[in-house]
Amino acid sequence: MADAELEALKAKVAAARLAPQASETGTVVEVADGLAQVTGLPGARLNEIVTFPTGARGFVLTLEDDRLHAAFLDPPDGVAAGDTVARSGQLLSTPVGDGLPGRVIDPLGRPLDGLSAPVTSDRLDAERPAPSIIERDFVTEPVETGLLVIDALFAIGRGQRELIIGERQTSKTSIAVDAIINQAGSDMVSIYVAIGQRLTAVRRVIEAVRARGALSRTIFVVAEATAQPGLRWLAPFTATSIAEWFRDRGGHALIVYDDLTKHAATHRELALLSRQPPGREAYPGDIFYLHARLLERSAKLSTARGGGSLTALPIAEIEAENLSAYIPTNLISISDGQIVTSASLFAANQRPAVDIGLSVSRVGGKAQWGALKAVAGRLRLDYAQYLEMKMFSRFGGFGDAAMTARMARGERIGALLGQDRFAPLTTAAQVALLAGLAEGLLDAVPLERLPALKAALPPLLAAEPALAAFRARPEGLDAATRAALLSVLKTALAPT
Numbered sequence: 286m287a288d289a290e291l292e293a294l295k296a297k298v299a300a301a302r303l304a305p306q307a308s309e310t311g312t313v314v315e316v317a318d319g320l321a322q323v324t325g326l327p328g329a330r331l332n333e334i335v336t337f338p339t340g341a342r343g344f345v346l347t348l349e350d351d352r353l354h355a356a357f358l359d360p361p362d363g364v365a366a367g368d369t370v371a372r373s374g375q376l377l378s379t380p381v382g383d384g385l386p387g388r389v390i391d392p393l394g395r396p397l398d399g400l401s402a403p404v405t406s407d408r409l410d411a412e413r414p415a416p417s418i419i420e421r422d423f424v425t426e427p428v429e430t431g432l433l434v435i436d437a438l439f440a441i442g443r444g445q446r447e448l449i450i451g452e453r454q455t456s457k458t459s460i461a462v463d464a465i466i467n468q469a470g471s472d473m474v475s476i477y478v479a480i481g482q483r484l485t486a487v488r489r490v491i492e493a494v495r496a497r498g499a500l501s502r503t504i505f506v507v508a509e510a511t512a513q514p515g516l517r518w519l520a521p522f523t524a525t526s527i528a529e530w531f532r533d534r535g536g537h538a539l540i541v542y543d544d545l546t547k548h549a550a551t552h553r554e555l556a557l558l559s560r561q562p563p564g565r566e567a568y569p570g571d572i573f574y575l576h577a578r579l580l581e582r583s584a585k586l587s588t589a590r591g592g593g594s595l596t597a598l599p600i601a602e603i604e605a606e607n608l609s610a611y612i613p614t615n616l617i618s619i620s621d622g623q624i625v626t627s628a629s630l631f632a633a634n635q636r637p638a639v640d641i642g643l644s645v646s647r648v649g650g651k652a653q654w655g656a657l658k659a660v661a662g663r664l665r666l667d668y669a670q671y672l673e674m675k676m677f678s679r680f681g682g683f684g685d686a687a688m689t690a691r692m693a694r695g696e697r698i699g700a701l702l703g704q705d706r707f708a709p710l711t712t713a714a715q716v717a718l719l720a721g722l723a724e725g726l727l728d729a730v731p732l733e734r735l736p737a738l739k740a741a742l743p744p745l746l747a748a749e750p751a752l753a754a755f756r757a758r759p760e761g762l763d764a765a766t767r768a769a770l771l772s773v774l775k776t777a778l779a780p781t
């Protein structure tokens with residue numbers, strides 16, 4: 286009898302699973318402002334997800350010798366000092382896949398558009414290494430934004446990082462949204478990341494993209510102003526992973542970070558609350574590294590890696606025209622150029638309010654369509670001279686006819702660089718307008734007729750069979766094509 290009991294016990298012991306199990310738990314010391322201070326999790330890693338007794342999740346933001354700070358990803362209601370915290374062993378990640386275009390999600394991939402969870406095929410970590418030098422290729426293909434001021438003067442290439450920077454309410458978001466809308470018929474997938482914005486502003490952007498037929502090619506990742514600081518911090522990282530999924534399959538993605546000034550503020554807020562030493566302007570010392578490792582992930586990949594690309598349009602806000610503040614100079618130095626918008630140009634009705642003198646695109650010129658390059662060459666110089674002359678003419682007009690003609694030309698350049706929202710121009714239309722300008726065809730056209738001309742031109746050009754090959758790839762501008770473009774322009778100009 287005793288033997289049988291012993292055998293049964295032996296069998297039980299043999300069946301018991303003695304493998305180590307990850308059930309390390311710590312203790313909440315303090316909860317405040319979206320952060321929890323936790324002791325007793327010595328094995329925890331940065332970016333690891335931890336869970337609280339309420340079911341709320343957070344991630345490890347800082348690690349110190351005997352404690353860590355976790356940022357909440359869910360509302361911290363009900364979590365208090367003394368509660369236990371469990372490690373998950375999982376790092377921050379996001380679902381990715383073909384089901385995401387057309388959707389509005391939060392930084393963890395949860396739907397915000399009232400629909401069911403998006404169909405995804407994979408998960409990617411939020412922080413992923415940037416492609417190495419040998420995995421990259423030169424930036425040679427254009428991103429067509431449909432905005433003449435950018436495509437002609439500050440061309441952006443696939444794989445480039447072009448900062449959009451300016452004061453409040455100076456058309457920064459509109460420029461990026463126009464670029465997204467212009468991808469409605471292209472092979473690019475756009476990702477718009479809203480960081481710390483009011484929901485009404487985000488809704489306006491979503492609605493604009495939907496109304497112009499680009500929603501099915503766009504993913505919105507939203508961490509609004511009232512979202513947990515941890516979510517606002519995370520948003521640009523998971524959104525970049527989502528974009529990389531397309532990039533790494535040979536696809537082309539465009540990501541808009543709106544905006545990184547607010548992201549920097551969130552990073553500072555979390556750093557101060559977790560008692561990291563404040564540096565310049567109270568930002569922690571790693572703010573430069575944070576954004577550098579984010580933007581390094583935008584790249585044009587080599588043929589061996591599939592030839593995909595990720596183009597970034599980070600947005601930054603400045604105060605009082607101060608481009609040399611800490612965050613703006615950081616971001617300028619880790620991007621390949623900047624589109625600078627200006628409150629004074631905006632007030633003077635130049636929209637988009639791009640400052641031609643301060644803006645630059647450092648790699649896009651090599652990616653610009655050849656035909657556009659052929660007609661845009663002198664544009665910037667002519668316009669700069671016009672602006673100078675205009676300033677002097679305030680002190681008394683120039684009588685001579687040559688000057689008057691140059692002023693008329695300059696005014697027309699200004700009118701071409703301005704553009705309504707949601708009125709993208711095809712590259713063919715941009716080339717036709719600039720070729721016509723150079724020929725003097727626009728000099729006698731009243732300025733107020735130019736918007737109507739811009740609207741009329743794209744469909745007329747699209748209907749011209751002789752231009753079919755040119756429309757597909759406007760690589761160069763031979764005499765016959767130039768003549769065909771000018772002929773369509775003249776038709777559009779003819780009084781009806």
Ligand SMILES: Nc1ncnc2c1ncn2[C@@H]1O[C@H](COP(=O)(O)OP(=O)(O)OP(=O)(O)O)[C@@H](O)[C@H]1O
Pocket residue numbers: 451452453454455456457458459460602636637704705706
């Ligand atoms: N090309 C344009 N034509 C006419 N109006 C425009 C144009 N671009 C922008 N606007 C208007 O200017 C205002 C500011 O634009 P937008 O929101 O894009 O600026 P922002 O710099 O992103 O502002 P914020 O600092 O608030 O984010 C909006 O009301 C917008 O409708």
Ligand SMILES: [Mg+2]
Pocket residue numbers: 457458459543
């Ligand atoms: Mg904006």
